[in-house]
Each structure stands twice: as structure tokens, then as C-alpha cells.
Amino acid sequence: MRDRFRLLTGAVAALVVLIVVGLAFELSRQSTLSIAKFGLSFWTRKTWDPVAGEFGALPFIWGTLYSSLLALLLATPIALGIAIFISELSPRLLRQPLAYLTELLAAIPSIVYGVWGMFVLVPIVRKAELAMPAPLRKLPLFQGPPLGVGMATAALILAVMVIPFTSSVAREILKNVPMAQREAAYALGATRWEAIKAAISYGKTGIMGAVMLGFGRALGETMAVTMVIGNNPQVSPSLFAPQYTMAAVIANEFTEAADELYLHALIEVGLLLFVVTIVVNIVSRLLIWSMKKRSARVMALPAAIEEATT
């Protein structure tokens, strides 16, 4: 009787594993045509021409990586600052409300970010681009017409969307850093900031994990990016240039994919996105987990000593 209960509930739990395996299987099965036809060149070619049946995914990979890395560059310092402020500096009374408010950023749907980005942020970015002095506009980073839609706006929106994820994990990590770490720093005459730096350096691994988690989020973000990035497949370092991402091309072209090769090419893009986000997520979880395990051992130490000596 008891074993049957274990088996039955276990079978249902196994469904979760099955779904992940099924995802990988389904995505590879549905992209065989394009894998067979283009092989590795799918990832290195720049032409995406559905009419001619030519599919190269490089512009999308570029757009996804570029926008996500830019977003990380913007979001990481801010997210860490937030985590530090809430867990180390803020008055106790403000802690909960501040944590709640920053996490609210994660609750706002992607589509709302998109609508806001399209009608509010894009005009602002366009004005900023227009105001940029001419000599700067000659740099490859700022080339192209000031459209407002493009890489810069996408990176900005992504950064805002990633901040709550990174900061809440970083906060968790800081909470896991043993108090003794800070006390030791203070005992050596450290200022508050130096003590915080000691805590951060103790939690390095975990904080790297928090940043990676944000990266994973940014890679897969679809709607908000689609609405502000301009959807133009090109490989360009310019922040002004309208570009395209992997998730965006799937969202925009999936229902229009008239022939099977086109559909398979899009699903192959999805397959890569799946694999990359899984790898990024696994690495980030391992980092966070190893940090927590280490600090759990240290935090258990005083209790263990006490137990041994009594």
C-alpha cells in the first residue's frame, strides 16, 4: 500500500523530467530539415532570406548576445547596489518594502514593458541620439540614423527587466555570508564599505551565479525586446542600429513560416536558445549552490564546536 503510493506519486513526478527530455527531443525533431540542409553553416551565415530559402542565424545570435551583454553591463552594478543597500545599509523598517518594490519590477508583464518601451522610451532614446554631438556619431558604436528603436533601447529595457532577478539572488547570497566575515573586518578597523567588500568577496561565487541567472533571463526575453529592437537582421556594433534577436525572430515569423524548411529553421533557432539558456542556468545554479553549501558549513561551525565541547 505504501509502496503503491510512492510509485504513483513518483510516476507523476517523473512527468517533470519527461517534459524536459521531451522538449529537447521535440525541438530537435522539428528542426531536422534545416539541420540537415545547412549543418554548421546555419550558425555562421548572415543571410536570412525566407523567399530564397536561405537561412543563416548569425544576426540573431549576435543580436541576442549583444543585447544581453549590454543589459548585464548596465544591470549588474545597479542590482548589486540594490542588494547591498537592502541587506547591509537600509534601516530595518525599509527593508521589506524596498525588497517588495524592486521585485515588483519582475512582476510587470513583458508586454507592458514593450508597450511602454515603444511609446515612451523610444522617443526619449531618439531625442538622446539626436542630441549626440557629431564627432561622437562618427564612432562605429553610434553609427546610423537616430531611429530610437534599436540596440540601445532594447538593452535599456532588458537591463530594467533583469535587475530584480539578479538583485534578489544577490541579496540571498549576502544573507548567507557568515556575520563573522564582517565582524572580522570591523575588528581590523575596516570602514563599513570595506566590511561590505569583505562580505562580497566571500560571496563572489554566488554573486557570479546571480549575474548568470540574470543573463539567462535576458537571453530568453521576447516581447519587450521584439517591440523596441527594430527587427532588422544585421550584425552591427552600433547601438543605434535596429537589430534582431533569436527570441524575437521566432515570435515575429513563426506564424508566417509558409514552408517546412522555414519553420524548421525557426525551430532550430529555438533549439539553440533552449540549449544556451539551460547551460547558463545550470552553471548559475551550481555557482549559487556551491556558495550556499560552503557558508552553511561555516555557519554550522559554532554550533558544532559548542556541541563538541559540552
Next chain:
Amino acid sequence: MKSPRPAQRGEGPEIMSYATRRKIVSRIAEVLCGVCILLALLPLALILFYVIKEGAGALNLAFFTHTPKPVGELGGGMGNAIVGTLILIGLAALFAVPIGCIAGIHLSEYQGTRFGSAVRFAADVLNGVPSIVIGIFAYGLVVLPVKRFSAIAGGGALGLLMLPIVVRTTEELLRLVPPGMREGALALGATRSRAVFTVIFPAALPGILTGILVALARVAGETAPLLFTSFNNQYWSTNITQPMASLTVQVFTYANSPYEDWIRQAWAGAFLLVMIILALSIVARLAVRRLERMNRA
């Protein structure tokens, strides 16, 4: 903190300046951390401000009761899309809640097994998969075989997004149930399944329901997995084997249109979405607070 080591770094005034410099650096860094909070709250405030300013004014009765008008005609609403979203998240819950709860029960009842770790790991992986990829999966599984977009596919995709959250919250909350309760039930001769379903699970139920609410709020705002599963629909429809409108997809379509009236309605839709999600998250928050108080008592 007074500098304890005089005369080690040159003359007196310089020592002072070294210590003060460190204090000033510390102060500046602390202020910068506060600035970071403001930098994150600024976009939040701006988004809420614009969504309310542009959206609240565009809401009217017709928005709730009418279907979209053809291009060129003013008016119309998203009534069918609101109903559609409710049906879709209902389907998602129907799929994810039973599976998620039972999987969560298994994880908390049989801890420390290798199988359990695998399930936990799979749930975490699934949680990190981009929602658009989940959409492709549902497309291949449900839409492609019957060659028709359907609400079932959309609800299934949303359910897959909900599933890992339900699994993990159920497990965590069941673990919080005091072991005395389980032992009491078992001591009275209850079988394991009986103890779970009549004692342990009910004890954790309020918390689990809160978790489900949070998951529903997250899923209600999803657009990407619906684009090519439930697709869209201009008409009233409650047939789950047919394409179905949803608030999010409708907002996307309207926001991308060149018509002023549609853009106005897109803002109204965004406003409604934000309000629904805020309401759900506040309810969940209050519930959590009440649970904490009950646990303490």
C-alpha cells in the same frame, strides 16, 4: 573609529587624511548604493505612471463588453480577450496544479533520493526555459498534429510555465508542516497516503494556494507562448479547440498597429493587466503575512 597606528605613514596630517579618505570613500559608496535603488525605482514609477495615465482614461464599459471592431471603425473592446485570458489560465491551472501538487508531495515525502534530485533539477531547468521555447513545444505537440491553433495548446503552454513553480512551492510548504503532525497521523494507524491527504496536505494548503496564485499572476501576463498556440480570435469564443483571444496577444497586436484608437486600447489592456497582476500579488502578500502570523501563534 580613531586611527590606532600613528606615525606609520609619514607625518601626522597625512595619517588623518588617509583615515578620513577611507571614511569618505565608504560614505560615497553607501550613497551610491542608495542611488542604485532610486535608479531601479525610477523606471518602475515611470511605467506605472504612464500605464495609469494612458490606460485608465482609455478604459470604458465597451472595453469590457465588446469584441474588436474591424479596421477603420472606432470603438470596440477586448471583452472576448478578457474571457479568453481567464479560460487560458484556467486550463493552465487544470494542467499544472494536480501534477505539480502530486510531484511536490512525492518530493517532500521521499527526501534524499537520487530520483528526487533529478525531478528538482528538471523543475529548475524548466523554470529557466524561455517562454517562447515552451510555445514551440506546445505548437509541435498540440497544434501541428491537428493543424489548428487552439486554446488547449495555449493553456498547455501556460501550464508548462506554471508547473515548476507549483512543484517547488508545494514541496517547500509541505516540508514546513511540523513532523509531529505526520507522526501523529501515522501513529494512529493511517497509511502514508491517508496521512498526506487528510493531515499534512491540508495543513499546508493555504500556503500552496498562495503559491498557485503567484504562479497564475506570472502566467497571466505571458504573451510569447500564446502567439502560435492559442493565436488570436476576433470573436467571442469559449470553444477550447479553436483559436482564442487573450489580453496579452491583443495588446501586442494593437500596439503594433498604426491606428490611434487601437493604440489607445493597447494602453487600456496594459493597464488592466498590471492591475490584475498587482491585485493578485497583493492578495498573495497579505495571505503570506497572515500565514506567518498563524505559524508564530
